[in-house]
Amino acid sequence: xxxxxxxxxxxxxxxxxxxxxxxxxxxxxxxxxxxxxxxxxxxxxxxxxxxxxxxxxxxxxxxxxxxxxxxxxxxxxxxxxxxxxxxxxxxxxxxxxxxxxxxxxxxxxxxxxxxxxxxxxxxxxxxxxxxxxxxxxxxxxxxxxxxxxxxxxxxxxxxxxxxxxxxxxxxxxxxxxxxxxxxxxxxxxxxxxxxxxxxxxxxxxxxxxxxxxxxxxxxxxxxxxxxxxxxxxxxxxxxxxxxxxxxxxxxxxxxxxxxxxxxxxxxxxxxxxxxxxxxxxxxxxxxxxxxxxxxxxxxxxxxxxxxxxxxxxxxxxxxxxxxxxxxxxxxxxxxxxxxxxxxxxxxxxxxxxxxxxxxxxxxxxxxxxxxxxxxxxxxxxxxxxxxxxxxxxxxxxxxxxxxxxxxxxxxxxxxxxxxxxxxxxxxxxxxxxxxxxxxxxxxxxxxxxxxxxxxxxxxxx
Numbered sequence: 001x002x003x004x005x006x007x008x009x010x011x012x013x014x015x016x017x018x019x020x021x022x023x024x025x026x027x028x029x030x031x032x033x034x035x036x037x038x039x040x041x042x043x044x045x046x047x048x049x050x051x052x053x054x055x056x057x058x059x060x061x062x063x064x065x066x067x068x069x070x071x072x073x074x075x076x077x078x079x080x081x082x083x084x085x086x087x088x089x090x091x092x093x094x095x096x097x098x099x100x101x102x103x104x105x106x107x108x109x110x111x112x113x114x115x116x117x118x119x120x121x122x123x124x125x126x127x128x129x130x131x132x133x134x135x136x137x138x139x140x141x142x143x144x145x146x147x148x149x150x151x152x153x154x155x156x157x158x159x160x161x162x163x164x165x166x167x168x169x170x171x172x173x174x175x176x177x178x179x180x181x182x183x184x185x186x187x188x189x190x191x192x193x194x195x196x197x198x199x200x201x202x203x204x205x206x207x208x209x210x211x212x213x214x215x216x217x218x219x220x221x222x223x224x225x226x227x228x229x230x231x232x233x234x235x236x237x238x239x240x241x242x243x244x245x246x247x248x249x250x251x252x253x254x255x256x257x258x259x260x261x262x263x264x265x266x267x268x269x270x271x272x273x274x275x276x277x278x279x280x281x282x283x284x285x286x287x288x289x290x291x292x293x294x295x296x297x298x299x300x301x302x303x304x305x306x307x308x309x310x311x312x313x314x315x316x317x318x319x320x321x322x323x324x325x326x327x328x329x330x331x332x333x334x335x336x337x338x339x340x341x342x343x344x345x346x347x348x349x350x351x352x353x354x355x356x357x358x359x360x361x362x363x364x365x366x367x368x369x370x371x372x373x374x375x376x377x378x379x380x381x382x383x384x385x386x387x388x389x390x391x392x393x394x395x396x397x398x399x400x401x402x403x404x405x406x407x408x409x410x411x412x413x414x415x416x417x418x419x420x421x422x423x424x425x426x427x428x429x430x431x432x433x434x435x436x437x438x439x440x441x442x443x444x445x446x447x448x449x450x451x452x453x454x455x456x457x458x459x460x461x
Contacts, residue, residue, distance in 0.1 A: 011039020013302025197353025380411020
């Protein structure tokens with residue numbers, strides 16, 4: 001069967017695009033890896049495990065009406081579906097329960113969202129160390145939380161998750177805030193343009209106030225964080241440096257976070273051009289104002305365009321749907337522009353606060369490109385910084401050459417967890433701009449497949 005639109009990802013952008021497009025008469029199919037719609041931000045919002053719905057905050061509850069509207073739309077929704085290849089002519093390959101299938105569309109919208117920025121510190125591969133987003137997922141999916149955990153890093157999401165832990169009655173040992181002192185001065189210069197989004201600043205200050213009121217210690221301007229293991233290679237403590245010297249906290253759980261970045265692998269492997277965004281320190285796609293990429297049939301929406309948050313993601317999804325409907329002949333240009341005007345106005349207001357956040361929570365270089373030689377860079381292949389240094393000394397200049405030297409980026413995650421670290425680290429070691437250093441050359445399938453999945457696709461055809 002051929003659809004007018006296939007959407008990949010059921011977060012705010014994907015669901016909003018599906019509602020808009022199907023409402024305009026387009027035949028839509030949405031593919032998503034999760035068992036339910038919502039993405040990370042609205043994960044399990046319609047099937048909450050926590051008895052007190054206020055624990056996760058009002059922004060999380062805002063996802064419920066969006067989920068209900070999506071369910072009521074005419075968009076077909078396939079859950080547990082991993083999209084692993086998109087062809088330029090609109091053919092999408094995906095797997096469900098170990099069986100691959102293909103579907104065709106006039107347009108494809110990639111709304112795969114964001115992922116947490118890796119934070120490679122000494123010991124970050126130890127059992128007991130995970131991302132703060134992973135800790136949040138456990139809370140949302142299962143109502144599970146770790147007592148006396150240490151949260152480390154920077155960014156508004158870090159404090160939101162700590163606040164959710166506190167609201168759930170879970171004891172948090174400490175927060176190690178790695179925000180550099182100079183960031184506050186630099187961010188103050190952005191406050192004028194960000195004034196329209198001051199409600200977010202007010203919410204952030206309230207989160208921090210509630211966390212402190214709960215007795216959680218917040219250590220500011222922390223650096224040189226390391227996870228410490230026992231003889232069984234399990235996490236037992238976290239060490240760090242602060243204004244008063246070196247410190248150590250005993251803990252079984254360390255949750256790391258220093259912001260989120262766009263998930264780029266699927267878009268890159270599909271031929272969409274990207275460039276290095278020095279403001280958000282990540283790779284972002286090159287698109288027009290509607291999210292249309294250099295590949296005519298491929299659109300990108302949501303945080304995959306650049307980090308803007310859930311509300312902005314939903315607005316971007318709607319804009320992409322309007323243009324797709326126009327190209328499909330279901331909406332003339334004047335009606336498209338008229339519908340888009342209030343959406344763009346709301347989007348501009350939503351994004352006005354983003355430069356302030358980007359400057360304030362710009363991750364420190366030592367946590368993006370680690371200085372310690374034995375720190376693991378590629379978790380899948382256990383490649384350390386010392387091996388990257390040795391490769392550059394032999395003449396390696398970029399991530400793709402590095403694969404030949406070290407197998408870095410060739411593991412099951414296919415570079416999702418190390419790609420951005422490799423780009424920045426090689427840039428530092430070779431003294432070349434990140435844009436020139438580049439990123440991994442990505443090819444389909446972008447997610448691991450076994451031979452039986454590929455064989456099932458052949459059988460279906």
